[in-house]
Amino acid sequence: MRSNLLRFCNIYLQDGPIRLLTGSLRKNRIAQTYIFAGARSVGKMRLAKTFAAILQCLGPTISPDGEPGACGKCLPCRRVLAGSHPDVTFIRPLGNEIRIEQVRQMRDQAMLHPYLGKWRIFILDPADRLNESSANSLLKILEEAPDKVVFILIAEEIERILPTIQSRSEMIRFNHPSHKAARDTIVQISGLAPEVVARLYALTEGAFGATLALSSLETPIGEYLPLGQAQVRFLEDIEKFSVHVQEKVNEAPSLEAALSVFESPEIALFLPLLESRKSFVRGLLMAESLPAAFPVMFTGAFQNAIQRSRKSLEKVIETVISRQKSAYASEIIKDIDWQFGLAVQMLFQAQIHGLLDCLRHWCEDLFHFGHTGDETWLLNLDRKEDIMTLSQARGIGFAETEVQLLARILELQSRNVQPGLLLENVFSSIGGRN
Ligand SMILES: [Zn+2]
Incomplete structure (x- = not known):
């Protein structure tokens, strides 16, 4: 899978961005700053990694149709593939934002000559999480940075990036392929039956890369239960998920490896x-x-399940740290401990987000499909009949109100507003079908 990162042809449905970067490489006119703008899971990070690999490669290749690629054999290529190239640095939010200390550290690194490669490359993912002071600090770096430094800012919400940063950057806008185009492509690549792909695609909430990854692993069961049973199963599975993570953390050969469990897309x-x-x-x-009591009761049960899962995971982490403590300096242990805390917090925040996002997609389907009957933008294609039934029973007005409410709630959730209140609010708005 990883060697797919060496060539642009392994990135799908993004001809426009690929053409722009290929042009940049062919003319050897590499911009200092690129903004990769586009929706979630359309290949922004994959393209950034491929671009980085080709830039760092000691013997880049050109295919017969003129497409540049990385050789995959030289040391820089191998390090990029292993995710350990010293001149390709990923800057990710700590908690909800990219902090000024991270940007300052990046500045110090940017001023140094590349260590191994030809370029120093910084990939900020997502750059729309820079806070005000870190964004201003980044702007200064862009003004001062020496040659041979490339910044790639990955962003879903471009309007959150300072206009003064945008104007210094080459904007690469990613396509937003329809659900149908994405599913058709995955069917072609994976060779799986369209029904299986439709189900996996719905389960990942329309994430292209995630669907592709799942398609090589498992087949979904596709069991749909009535609410009472579905709710019990869902709460149980939150705890099973925690156990699954605990096992991975426990098996990891080092504390760094245990931490990277949280970063692995799987x-x-x-x-x-x-x-x-x-x-x-x-x-x-x-x-x-x-x-009437459902919103409060379920929110309570859901939060309890999250709390319990979180506590048992934290306990395992504590054991793993104390087992390996003697191999690390105490300062480093402190830092690792802090990073684990953050990772666990993000992991369970993502569960709340995932639930809200799943609900939003159903409501979007009710709104669009109920309106037009067009499958092109239908995410839950495997539940087409349910969507039809619901859109008739609940009406377009309900769907529209819910979509707007959920967009607002998701925004509040990203700003850490107390999740219990948000969930109760959403569940109260749903009511019954009749
Ligand atoms: Zn190479």
Whole structure:
């Protein structure tokens, strides 16, 4: 899978961005700053890594149709593939934002000559999480940085990036392929039946890369339960998910490896939980009526499940740290401990986000598909009949109100507003089907 990062042809449905970068490479006119702008999971990070590999490669290749690629054999290529190239640095948010200390550290590195490669490359993912002071600090770096430094700013929400940074950057806008185009492409690549791809695609909430990764691993069961059972299963699976992460952390040969468990994309692809979450959200929308106490009761049970899962994971981490402590300086242990804390927090925040996002996609489907009957933008294609039933029972007005409410709630959630209140608010708005 990783060697796919060496060539642009392994990135799908993004001809425009690829053409621009290929042009840059051919003319040897590399911009200092690129902004990779586009929706979630359309290949921005993959393209950034491929571009970095080609820039660093000692013997880049040109295919017969003129497409540049990395050789995959030289030391820089091998290091890029292993994710350990000293001149390719990833800057990711700590908690909810990229902090000024991180940007300052990046400045110090940017001023040095490349250590191994030809370029110093910094990939900020996502750069729309720079806070005000870190964004201003980045702007200064862009003004001062020496040659041979490339910044790639990855962003979903371009309007959150300072205009003064935008104007210094080459903007690479990614296509937003329709759900149908994405599914058709995955069917072609994976060779799986369209129904299986449709189900996996719905379970990952339309994430192209995640669907492709899952397609080589497991087949979904596709069991949909009535609300009562679906809710029990969903809460149980949150704890199973935690156990799954605990096992990975426990098996890791070092503390660094244990930390990187949280960064691995596979961790978010725990299929039983994706299935039971989908089944719960479907049950919620399909229920004829919801008891008045449901919003408060379920929110409480959900938060308890998260708390319990979190605590048992923290306990395992504590054991793993104390087992390996003697191999590290105490300052480093402190830092690692802090990073684990943050990673666990993000992991469970992502569960709340995932639930809200899943609900939003159902409501978007109700709105668009109920309106037009067009499958091009239908995310939950495997539940087409449910969507039809629901859009008739609940009406377009309900779907529209919910989509707007969920967009607002997701925004508040990203700003750490108390999740219990947000969830109760959302569940209260759903009511029954009749
Ligand atoms: Zn190479």
